[in-house]
Amino acid sequence: MKRVSVALAVMLMAAGTLSGCGGSDEYCDTVKAGQKTLNSFGQTRTDKAYGGYSTLLNKIAKVAPKDIKSSWSTLATKTDGVLKAQEAVGLKLEEMTDTKKVAKLKAADLKQLNAAYTAFNGTTKERAAVVKNVKQECKITLK
Template identity: 30%
Template sequence: MTSLRMAAHLLVLPILATTLSSCGDPIEGYCESLKGHQEELTRTLGEGGTGGLIAALPVFEDLESNAPDDIEKDWATITGAVSGLSTALEDAGVSADDYENGKPPEGVSDAEAKKIADAATKVSSTKTQEASVRVQQHARDVCHTSLTL
């Protein structure tokens, strides 16, 4: 599905560019979570596309749960969007990989296809992209850890 692929690329590319580092005392747990998930994010997001993005959802949720107050809302925006897409695909009984040339596989109703498309649009929305940029900037500014994905 073209919009699924675009949504994944729009969210994954900024995350892949993130740089992170060791943190100050007030948010040490958050910075340690970022560092602790470094390898897993590299591997999971490296799978590419929407499938990799959805596979990274547990990491995003963990980072959200450890996020300091000033960035928690942005993590919630990201995890909410990706979770919505995951749920829409799961409810339809398909995976992102089941889409070919942007077309849903046989057996997906028009209503399910619309729900999936709407969820993919939310992942690639300006709101989600801006949240991703803020999360990355916060990680660079506060944690100062280099992350190469």
């Protein structure tokens, strides 16, 4: 009877170890599913694109490991901040190339947009951290 107990314990431990190696990782799976979007991050400057970036970043932040969660959350927050600033001044992100529309903005609106853009552009540390993390954790190379 003792042999059966020991054998059963060994089998259970091995099964737990093997399932950890071959099992699904929600964080890596979410990054992998969003890899194309992450690699094109910021290239398309429209409200729709930034909304997609923000949604994906928030989704990843929710499942990210504790040690990198804040970097993903910061990226999501700053991306969403750009959208909120655009909405607050009544101009879509894709309209920022229209010099006539931009010229009509008040100084306070321009200041608000600049603050959001500066915050977004100030995420270099977080972007480097998530790229490094997904390469180490998930074996995924982001651009």
